[in-house]
Amino acid sequence: MKPLKLLSAAAIVLAITSVSTAIQAGSEGSLHSVFERYEHDDPIPAKPGSGVRQSDLPIADVVVLNGKIYTVNPEQPWAEAVAIKDARIIHVGSNSEVGDLVGSHTEIYNVENGFVMPGIIDPHIHPGLLMAKRAFCALPGTFYEPTEEQILDELKQCIDQYPADRKWFIAQGYTTPAMSEKTLTKEYLDKLIPDRPAWIEDETGHNAWFNSKALELVGIDKSFKDTPDEFFSRTSDGDLAGIAYEGAMNPFLDLVNATFDTELQKIGFMRLLDEASSKGITAFGDGYTFEEDLQAWQELHQEGKLNAHAVLYLKGNLGTAELTPVEELLRWRKEYDLPGPPAVKLGMGGAVESYSEALIDGYLDDTKSAQPIIPADAFVDYIQQLDDAGFQLMVHAIGDGAVRATLDGYEKVIKKRGNNDLRHHIDHCTLIHPDDFVRFVELDISCSIWPPLNAPIAYNTEAVLPVLKPETRKRAYDNRNRQDAGMRQHNHTDAPAAVLWPWWGMEASATRGFPGKPELGKLNKDQALTVEELIKIYTINSAWAMNLDKVTGSIEVGKSADMILLNHNLLEVPLTDIHKTEVQGTIFKGKVVYNPL
Numbered sequence: 001m002k003p004l005k006l007l008s009a010a011a012i013v014l015a016i017t018s019v020s021t022a023i024q025a026g027s028e029g030s031l032h033s034v035f036e037r038y039e040h041d042d043p044i045p046a047k048p049g050s051g052v053r054q055s056d057l058p059i060a061d062v063v064v065l066n067g068k069i070y071t072v073n074p075e076q077p078w079a080e081a082v083a084i085k086d087a088r089i090i091h092v093g094s095n096s097e098v099g100d101l102v103g104s105h106t107e108i109y110n111v112e113n114g115f116v117m118p119g120i121i122d123p124h125i126h127p128g129l130l131m132a133k134r135a136f137c138a139l140p141g142t143f144y145e146p147t148e149e150q151i152l153d154e155l156k157q158c159i160d161q162y163p164a165d166r167k168w169f170i171a172q173g174y175t176t177p178a179m180s181e182k183t184l185t186k187e188y189l190d191k192l193i194p195d196r197p198a199w200i201e202d203e204t205g206h207n208a209w210f211n212s213k214a215l216e217l218v219g220i221d222k223s224f225k226d227t228p229d230e231f232f233s234r235t236s237d238g239d240l241a242g243i244a245y246e247g248a249m250n251p252f253l254d255l256v257n258a259t260f261d262t263e264l265q266k267i268g269f270m271r272l273l274d275e276a277s278s279k280g281i282t283a284f285g286d287g288y289t290f291e292e293d294l295q296a297w298q299e300l301h302q303e304g305k306l307n308a309h310a311v312l313y314l315k316g317n318l319g320t321a322e323l324t325p326v327e328e329l330l331r332w333r334k335e336y337d338l339p340g341p342p343a344v345k346l347g348m349g350g351a352v353e354s355y356s357e358a359l360i361d362g363y364l365d366d367t368k369s370a371q372p373i374i375p376a377d378a379f380v381d382y383i384q385q386l387d388d389a390g391f392q393l394m395v396h397a398i399g400d401g402a403v404r405a406t407l408d409g410y411e412k413v414i415k416k417r418g419n420n421d422l423r424h425h426i427d428h429c430t431l432i433h434p435d436d437f438v439r440f441v442e443l444d445i446s447c448s449i450w451p452p453l454n455a456p457i458a459y460n461t462e463a464v465l466p467v468l469k470p471e472t473r474k475r476a477y478d479n480r481n482r483q484d485a486g487m488r489q490h491n492h493t494d495a496p497a498a499v500l501w502p503w504w505g506m507e508a509s510a511t512r513g514f515p516g517k518p519e520l521g522k523l524n525k526d527q528a529l530t531v532e533e534l535i536k537i538y539t540i541n542s543a544w545a546m547n548l549d550k551v552t553g554s555i556e557v558g559k560s561a562d563m564i565l566l567n568h569n570l571l572e573v574p575l576t577d578i579h580k581t582e583v584q585g586t587i588f589k590g591k592v593v594y595n596p597l
Contacts, residue, residue, distance in 0.1 A: 058085050059103035062561065062590045065095050067111040068569060071555040072118050072539050082116075084561040087589035092555055109587075115569040117535065118554050119282025119562040119586065120502045121542035123311070124394065124427050124448065124492030128286050128293040129205055130172055131268035132260040134496060136162055137171035141203035142459040143452065143499040148178050155200070159192060168214075168259050169198040173496065176202045176353075177462040184233065186212050186242035199256050205497050206351040207245045210252060215240065218251040228356055228370045229320055246350040247319035257292050265296035275500055276308060277594040280564035280583040283309035283543060283552055287394065287427070287494070288345050290315050294336045301339045307586075307593035309560070311546045312338055313345035313394050316382070321374050326385045341547055343392040348372045348379070349402035352430060353463040358401025360433050364469050372397075372405035379409045383424075387413045392547055393424040400431035400475075403447070407439055420444045423547040427492055430464070430476055437485040446488040446545045449479050449529075449537060451505025452498045455514045456523045479509065480527040490545040491538045506534050506570075507578035515579035531570055531578070561590040 062084040069079040069092075076092060083091040083101045091098060102108070137158035140146040146154075151174045162169055182188070189198055189211040197214035201207070215221075222239045226232060230247030232240045244252060260268075276284060289297065289312040300306055314332060317323050324344075333342050350356030355368040362369065374382070383393055393410075397403045406426050414420045420443060429447040432440070440447060453460060454477050465473050482489060493500055507515045512528050514520040529537070543553025552560045565585040570578060586594035 057083070057090050057101055060090060060098070060101040060106050061085050062107045062109065063098050063102055064109045064111060064116065064563070064587075065098070067114055067116040067565075069116040069555060069563075070535070070571070072536060073554045073556045076556075079555070082555060082561070082563070084590040087561055087591075089555065089557050089559055089561050092557060111565055114584065115566045116555075116563050117566070117570070118539040119308075119552070119564050119588065120280045120538050121283045121491070121540075121546065121548070121553055122276065122281050122493050122495075122500075122502070123283075123285040123425075123490060123542050123546045124287040125272065125276070125284050125495045125500070126205065126287050126497055127269040127272045128265075128290055128297075128312075129288040130201070130496050131272050132265050133170050133172040133199075133201060133256070133268075134271075135170075135264055135268045136166070137169075137200075138496070139171055139173035139200070139203075140175070141173050141498070142175045142177075142457050143501075143504070145458060146175065146178055148180060148183060151175070151178060152183070155192065166259070167196060168256060169193050169196055170200075170256060170259070172201040172205075173203050174200065174209075175459065176204075176207065177458050181233075181241075184209055184241070184243050186210060186215060186240070189242065197255075199252055203497055204351055206354060206356075207243050208249055208252065209243055211242075214252060214255075217255055220251060224248070229350070229373050245354050246356050250319060253318075257290065260292065262296045262299065265293060266300055269296060269300065270305065272496065272500070273306065273308065276495075277586050277588075278583060278596075279500055279502055280566075280586050280594075281308060281500075281502070282562035282564070282586065282588045283311075283546065283548055285311045285313055285343070285394070285492075285546055287313055287396075287492075288315055288318070289313055291332060294332055294338065297338055298336045302337060306339060307588050309340065309546075309548055309552055309562075311340035311343050311392075311548070313343045314391075316344045316346040316386070316393075317374065319347060319350065319373070321378065323374070323378070323382050326382075326389055326391075329386075329391065330389060341392060342390055343394065344386055345394045345396070346374065346379075346383075347396040348374060348406050349397055349399055352398055353459075353467060355467065357397075357399030358405065359399045359431070359468075359472065360401045360404065361469060361472055363467055365467065368467075370399070370401075372402050376405060376408065379405070380412050383409055384413050384416070387417060387422060387424070390422070392422045395424075395426050396428055397426050398428040398430045400433040400436070403429055403432050404436055407436055407443075407445065410445055411439065411443055414443050414445075423545055425490070425545045431472065432475075432478075432482065434475070434481065437482060437487055440482075440488070441486045444488070446490050446541065447482070448492045448545070449477070449482075449489050449509060450494065450498075451491055451509045451534075452493065452501075453477060453508075454479065454505070454512055454523060454527075455508035456520050457514060460523065474524065477524065478527050479529050483529060483533060488541060488544065489537050490542040491534075492542070501579075502538060503581035504579045506531070506538065506581075507575060509534055510575045510578060513576075515576070518576070531575070535570065561587060563587050
């Protein structure tokens with residue numbers, strides 16, 4: 001499959017042209033043969049008055065032809081043609097069926113037997129939380145398997161090139177397991193960056209490295225009282241060593257976020273969203289939207305620059321039990337023109353490797369423990385207010401204790417409402433206790449499979465799994481068990497906290513290996529999912545989780561015309577080639593928003 005080109009080019013996959021008499025009856029032959037002539041750049045003779053339209057459907061703005069179109073619609077799994085009008089699909093069927101829908105201004109996309117599927121839906125990425133921090137320095141994370149030396153080399157290059165007029169040095173993306181304790185100190189960072197405060201977040205966004213100037217500005221010292229929800233790395237004499245975890249990051253973030261102007265935020269957001277279009281993503285959720293982000297999102301929305309459906313999950317809390325008042329969240333929605341339905345993000349835990357996620361069976365080190373961040377009564381009261389106000393909820397919960405606490409709260413709210421039509425869901429779900437599977441099904445709650453972490457990456461093998469008890473490790477990312485129990489599962493990449501590469505995660509979930517590195521073995525290989533299941537998880541299930549399944553997620557009449565053309569058929573290639581998938585074109589609302597040429 002070749003990249004998209006105009007019809008007049010020598011090699012054509014996706015053609016756009018204006019035709020005066022595209023489909024004619026009589027000796028000129030079938031629709032398919034007409035398009036063979038288009039492919040060879042032969043002129044199409046006009047035959048005025050040759051026939052009367054038989055269809056009551058309007059003339060299409062766009063027609064996609066000659067495809068192997070996998071619709072993710074169980075009533076019509078495959079098609080070869082799609083007709084689009086006013087950004088929505090008006091017909092799905094065969095080439096011969098769309099002939100009567102082509103007019104003199106219809107754009108014709110000939111995909112030459114290429115594999116087409118719905119656009120990827122990614123309900124949980126982090127343009128707001130992380131991208132402005134990466135504007136001038138993005139460090140290599142887990143998926144690049146960097147050494148400490150490589151990370152420091154990249155950091156030093158950033159320091160040399162960093163804009164002199166920026167008051168803070170801000171960076172993001174390094175992977176903590178590659179770094180040594182002796183390096184991750186404020187004294188080490190002072191030597192590299194002595195002239196201004198420095199703040200460097202690791203790839204997960206759950207901890208950050210700071211220098212002495214940054215510490216002075218926030219006014220925190222060794223007397224700070226650590227809790228499981230907010231704490232620092234410490235020296236042998238109890239001083240603050242140089243890493244802030246979870247809620248302890250917030251005083252720094254108040255100052256860091258204040259340095260981001262709207263234009264910088266827009267640049268950072270669009271950098272991630274442009275990459276998303278190139279990866280075939282046609283809908284996304286911003287997994288933490290702060291008040292400081294709202295102006296940038298409003299401007300991008302009003303300027304028509306968002307080439308994907310968007311849901312902005314407003315910050316309900318961040319690392320602590322302090323909750324944004326519902327009245328404040330409603331004010332944000334009223335004062336700003338934001339895309340998507342109203343939604344809120346909450347965190348009930350931090351990260352397993354920092355012992356800040358609640359586990360039902362505890363950690364391997366029995367001196368370590370954590371409780372859900374928000375106490376049970378306060379959680380139920382708050383999410384009931386949000387539900388009453390019409391907000392959808394996404395909750396961050398990685399450990400099975402945090403998942404259960406979230407499920408307990410959801411159960412009360414959903415039973416009061418009578419259904420889960422707001423699509424409250426849980427993201428991350430590294431661990432779900434098997435006793436809770438049935439409640440997910442009965443309450444119709446979806447949980448994400450976090451696809452990239454189904455591989456034996458260093459973050460898993462060196463940071464997460466070693467702190468778990470052996471019997472608990474066996475339950476990590478048990479996607480097959482969840483699928484067989486009837487649970488609804490959806491996808492999220494967490495990018496840029498993890499790599500924005502849907503096909504990498506899809507292969508990892510299908511093989512349980514590290515794509516391209518079979519020598520690393522497999523992680524709980526009996527928990528693999530099929531490609532058909534994964535395509536559904538990456539499309540319609542994820543649209544469901546965002547409450548957009550009536551709008552997108554499958555190629556059906558009435559839905560937004562969101563689809564992608566790939567270089568190969570995902571259902572035919574070897575599983576170990578899925579990560580080699582390339583997007584040859586992304587169509588959003590009937591328009592090409594990504595073309596590799």
